[in-house]
Amino acid sequence: xxxxxxxxxxxxxxxxxxxxxxxxxxxxxxxxxxxxxxxxxxxxxxxxxxxxxxxxxxxxxxxxxxxxxxxxxxxxxxxxxxxxxxxxxxxxxxxxxxxxxxxxxxxxxxxxxxxxxxxxxxxxxxxxxxxxxxxxxxxxxxxxxxxxxxxxxxxxxxxxxxxxxxxxxxxxxxxxxxxxxxx
Ligand SMILES: Cc1cc2nc3c(=O)[nH]c(=O)nc-3n(C[C@H](O)[C@H](O)[C@H](O)COP(=O)(O)O)c2cc1C
Numbered sequence: 001x002x003x004x005x006x007x008x009x010x011x012x013x014x015x016x017x018x019x020x021x022x023x024x025x026x027x028x029x030x031x032x033x034x035x036x037x038x039x040x041x042x043x044x045x046x047x048x049x050x051x052x053x054x055x056x057x058x059x060x061x062x063x064x065x066x067x068x069x070x071x072x073x074x075x076x077x078x079x080x081x082x083x084x085x086x087x088x089x090x091x092x093x094x095x096x097x098x099x100x101x102x103x104x105x106x107x108x109x110x111x112x113x114x115x116x117x118x119x120x121x122x123x124x125x126x127x128x129x130x131x132x133x134x135x136x137x138x139x140x141x142x143x144x145x146x147x148x149x150x151x152x153x154x155x156x157x158x159x160x161x162x163x164x165x166x167x168x169x170x171x172x173x174x175x176x177x178x179x180x181x182x183x
Contacts, residue, residue, distance in 0.1 A: 001175070003027055004069035004106075007036040008076035008123075010086035015147045016075035016120075019113045022157055023073050023142075026171045035065065037086035044085075045092040059093035066104055071174055074127075075111040081122035091134075101135025109174045111142045119145030139177055140170045 005024040007017035017036055024032045040058040043049060066072065077084045083091065094102045110127055112120025124143055131138060144150055144167075150160040158164040 001027065001030045002068060002070045003030045003032045003073060004065055004071070005032060005034040005073045006075070007034070008074060008087035009084055010037040010041070011077070012038075014077060015113055015115070015151070016077045016111075018151060018153060018156065019111060019144055019147075019158075020073050020075035022151075023075070023109065023111065023167060023171060025156075026168060027071070027175055030071075033065065033069075035062075037084070037090055040090045041086070042089060042093055044089055045096075050096060055093055055096050059090065059097060062090055062094050063097055063100060063102070063104075066102070066106055067100075069106050072103065072106050072108040073111070073174075074108060075113060076120065076123045076127060078112060078114050078120040078123040082126045083123055095134060103131055103134055103136040105135050105137045107137050107139045107174055107177050109140055109142065109170055110136075110138050111144070113144035113147045113151070115147050117145045119143035119147075139174045142167055142170050 003024050005020045007014050007020050009016045021034055040062045042056045042058045112124040114120040121143055124141055144163055150158060150163055152159040
């Protein structure tokens with residue numbers, strides 16, 4: 001099983017990258033690739049840029065990684081209640097590739113975390129509403145509030161037992177769906 005773990009952040013110390021990396025470590029016998037938005041940095045979307053030069057190669061690379069994955073684990077950082085600019089730019093450019101939907105129906109666990117008590121619920125809700133219009137096949141969602149209290153960075157795992165069990169159940173669910181699809 002090929003897992004693409006996507007941190008929707010360009011921070012070098014992204015807490016969403018910590019979360020999505022941990023989530024990917026819970027799937028056994030999987031080939032995991034972890035990416036973040038620094039891997040697909042492009043000029044800010046502009047109509048004239050697209051008209052003059054087309055969609056940048058980085059957006060095609062992002063799309064190819066999605067197309068090559070059996071499961072997507074995504075964790076989005078929340079900036080002012082919604083996507084980080086870095087993620088939104090990659091999303092916007094990728095949505096301009098002709099004749100394909102951004103998420104291409106690949107089963108997805110959609111996640112968010114933040115230092116505050118809502119755990120990135122704003123961006124999660126935005127994505128939950130929007131992604132299905134772009135081929136998003138959201139199997140489940142997960143938020144981790146109070147990241148600094150609930151995640152042990154040195155052990156690289158969720159320290160809150162209840163949230164850890166919840167994530168493990170959701171990982172189990174998405175792994176099972178993928179196994180059924182393989183048969
Ligand atoms: C411009 C900006 C806006 C932010 N807005 C929110 C917000 O609306 N809700 C929230 O929970 N955290 C907010 N934060 C805090 C982020 O959740 C925090 O920086 C977190 O580390 C971002 O995730 P990342 O480390 O994976 O990039 C904001 C941070 C910045 C820099």
